[in-house]
Amino acid sequence: MTRSWALPTLLVVCGALVAAASAVWGMPGMAVPVLVLFVLLAGLHSPLAFPRSIGAEEAQDRSAVDGRPIVYWRSGCKYCLRLRIRLGRNARRLHWVDIWRDPAGAAAVRAANQGDETVPTVVLAGRPHVNPDPEWVRSQLSS
Template sequence: MGEDREGVVVYWRPGCPYCMKLRLQLRFTRLPYTEVNIWKDPEAAAYVRSVADGNETVPTVSVAGTALVNPSLRRLREAVRTHAPHLM
């Protein structure tokens, strides 16, 4: 997981209010992204634990291979500008 070295991957789980907020905000942007439910994908859950100090902290977002744990939309956009400007 986290293998999308060009794009944005949002790791989430059902019932997470922070995930709902970020996913809703992303829907109003033109930013292309993929969503992965960590409760349905053990490899995704393992990836999240590997970048979140062993915790399944969501949302975790991979931007061109760079992990962001529980980012704001602003922080996510800054990471895209830095690591994946072709998506802007």
């Protein structure tokens, strides 16, 4: 769980340092926008930007019942973030598994990707799809 917050924490700390330096160097008007920018970036790369993660076993059980895809992801992954943003509200219709929080999820991703932890990996009807086009995922949700 610590790894999932490492990048957001680093972004906030860096933003605070840059904002403080701006204020010290006589540019206080620059400090607030810089800090806000870094906090927004931290929020986008944090687990807060994604629907609540569940365990891999629970996701597989739920997917077997409702037929919804499973998305294996990790925070800090720009491709996961792209998928999440492009899905918009439809993202809540998928089962999200954070592989940094769930060892079974990481094992499922490694099994689907010849030992690599490549994310996002979307499992639909038992078939893994590595870094699929968000529009394709959206079309699968509507069908």
